[in-house]
Amino acid sequence: MNGLYALKPWYAARLSGVRAFLVAHGVCPSAITVSGIVFGAVAGAVLALGETGPWVAAAVATALAGRLACANLDGGVARDGGRTTRFGAVVNELGDRLAEYAALAGCLALADPALVACAALAATLPSWAALAGAAAGARRPQGGPIGKTERCVLLVVFALTGWPAWLVVLAAGSLLTAVVRLARVHRELRTAPAPQETGS
Structure with a gap:
C-alpha cells in the first residue's frame, strides 16, 4: 500500500462503530453504495454553483468525506453481515465510478x-488497470x-x-497511477507460473 490508501486500515477502524450499527440494523450494502453516489453528486452540485473559496471547499470536503466513508463501509457491511455477492462487487465498482x-x-x-472530460476519463484509468490485472x-x-x-x-x-491546473494534476496523476x-x-504475472493448457 502507498499514498493515502495506507490510511485505510486506520480509517476502517474509526468507522467500526458505524459499520456495526449498519450491520445490526440490516442495512443493504448496495444502499450504502448509492449513498456514496449521492454524496458525490452533492459535491458536484456545490461545485456547479460556480463559486470557490474556503466555505465551498469545506462543503465539498464534507461531501467527499461522506463518499469515501460509504466506499469503505459498503464492502465492510457486506462482509460482516454475510451479504457478499459477486454482483455486489459489480455494484460497488459502478458506484465508485458514478x-x-x-x-x-x-x-x-x-x-x-x-x-473536465479529460480529467474524468483519466480518473477511471487506475481502476481499469487494477480490474484488468485482477481478471488476469x-x-x-x-x-x-x-x-x-x-x-x-x-x-x-x-x-x-478554482485553478484549472489542479484538474491537470488530477488527470496526469491518474494516468501515472x-x-x-x-x-x-506485469511484474506479478511475469513471475507467476503459466496456466497449464487442457485438452478439449
Whole structure:
C-alpha cells in the first residue's frame, strides 16, 4: 500500500462503530453504495454553483468525506453481515465510478469542458488497470500516487482555488497511477507460473 490508501486500515477502524450499527440494523450494502453516489453528486452540485473559496471547499470536503466513508463501509457491511455477492462487487465498482463522475461534473461550471472530460476519463484509468490485472489472476493493485482518496483531496483544493491546473494534476496523476499499477501487475504475472493448457 502507498499514498493515502495506507490510511485505510486506520480509517476502517474509526468507522467500526458505524459499520456495526449498519450491520445490526440490516442495512443493504448496495444502499450504502448509492449513498456514496449521492454524496458525490452533492459535491458536484456545490461545485456547479460556480463559486470557490474556503466555505465551498469545506462543503465539498464534507461531501467527499461522506463518499469515501460509504466506499469503505459498503464492502465492510457486506462482509460482516454475510451479504457478499459477486454482483455486489459489480455494484460497488459502478458506484465508485458514478460517484466520481458526479463530483467531477460540477467542475464544468469552473473549467473548460474538454479539461473536465479529460480529467474524468483519466480518473477511471487506475481502476481499469487494477480490474484488468485482477481478471488476469494478479492481486488487485491499490493506492497511488493519485488514487481515489488523492483525487478527492485535489477536488477540494480545486474548490478552494478554482485553478484549472489542479484538474491537470488530477488527470496526469491518474494516468501515472494507471501506469504504476500496470507495472505492478506485469511484474506479478511475469513471475507467476503459466496456466497449464487442457485438452478439449
